Amino acid sequence: MAAPITGGRHRVFVDLRRYVVYVIWHNSGTIAFME
Numbered sequence: 001m002a003a004p005i006t007g008g009r010h011r012v013f014v015d016l017r018r019y020v021v022y023v024i025w026h027n028s029g030t031i032a033f034m035e
Helices: 008-034
Strands: none
Touching: none
């Protein structure tokens, strides 16, 4: 998946931040569910 040079770095940063937020939310939900 090739990204254009213009704004490509910003796009990757946004995707990484969204992924990190999703992982944290998923882990928090799992912990709350198990408790």
